[in-house]
Amino acid sequence: DIQMTQSPSSLSASVGDRVTITCRASQSISSYLNWYQQKPGKPPKLLIYITSNLQSGVPSRFSGSGSGTDFTLTITNLQPDDFGTYYCQQSYWTPPYTFGQGTKLEIK
Amino acid sequence: DVQLVESGGGMVRPGGSLRLSCEASGFNFDDYAMHWVRQAPGKGLEWVSGISWDSGNTVYADSVRGRFSVSRDNARNSLYLHMNSLKTEDTAFYFCTKDKTHLVAVATSYFDPWGQGTLVTVAS
Numbered sequence: 620d621i622q623m624t625q626s627p628s629s630l631s632a633s634v635g636d637r638v639t640i641t642c643r644a645s646q647s648i649s650s651y652l653n654w655y656q657q658k659p660g661k662p663p664k665l666l667i668y669i670t671s672n673l674q675s676g677v678p679s680r681f682s683g684s685g686s687g688t689d690f691t692l693t694i695t696n697l698q699p700d701d702f703g704t705y706y707c708q709q710s711y712w713t714p715p716y717t718f719g720q721g722t723k724l725e726i727k
Numbered sequence: 728d729v730q731l732v733e734s735g736g737g738m739v740r741p742g743g744s745l746r747l748s749c750e751a752s753g754f755n756f757d758d759y760a761m762h763w764v765r766q767a768p769g770k771g772l773e774w775v776s777g778i779s780w781d782s783g784n785t786v787y788a789d790s791v792r793g794r795f796s797v798s799r800d801n802a803r804n805s806l807y808l809h810m811n812s813l814k815t816e817d818t819a820f821y822f823c824t825k826d827k828t829h830l831v832a833v834a835t836s837y838f839d840p841w842g843q844g845t846l847v848t849v850a851s
Contacts, residue, residue: 653837662822662841663772674839706772710836714786716762716774
């Protein structure tokens with residue numbers, strides 16, 4: 620099975636900062652990488668699909684890039700509402716649809 | 728609005744069984760594959776099972792294969808997860824979620840939206 624490794628596991632940043640979360644696949648997944656945001660007590664929410672496509676309604680300060688094994692989620696001009704845990708997920712080698720372990724983002 | 732509402736969670740003893748349901752509304756249910764994803768309290772997301780639009784293909788995580796069975800009733804806009812031989816490590820919130828595509832095990836899959844989840848607790 621494909622392993623997905625996110626880094627960092629947690630981070631703290633200030634409003635207005637630029638934040639980068641990385642996701643590495645144990646083997647190439649082409650561009651089939653999705654990102655989700657989850658807030659405490661809520662279900663995950665799709666942010667970005669297939670590496671760089673912004674889901675409808677998601678603010679443009681979120682962006683994604685990468686290919687092969689290395690991917691990045693970037694949040695520019697961090698806002699207070701961006702707190703939560705972010706998960707990457709691969710859909711290339713399925714099943715299983717593997718998630719990363721999550722990155723917890725705290726707003727200072 | 729697209730809506731997914733899970734039900735059927737609860738407390739069960741190890742070795743017991745439970746059936747989860749997910750009622751869908753706001754979209755053509757029989758046009759999409761569906762999935763179950765679980766999350767142990769305080770832990771990350773684990774995909775559990777998926778089913779194609781016509782029930783023609785079902786897929787499972789190794790951790791549940793042979794114990795869990797996914798099904799759907801398109802006439803009732805409902806998705807089910809039949810869980811047998813439950814273990815303490817199956818304790819989790821179980822979310823149902825809609826796939827982008829009508830098939831499972833295709834690369835262009837992504838999950839949106841998700842239901843609020845139902846909690847399954849396996850304990851003696």
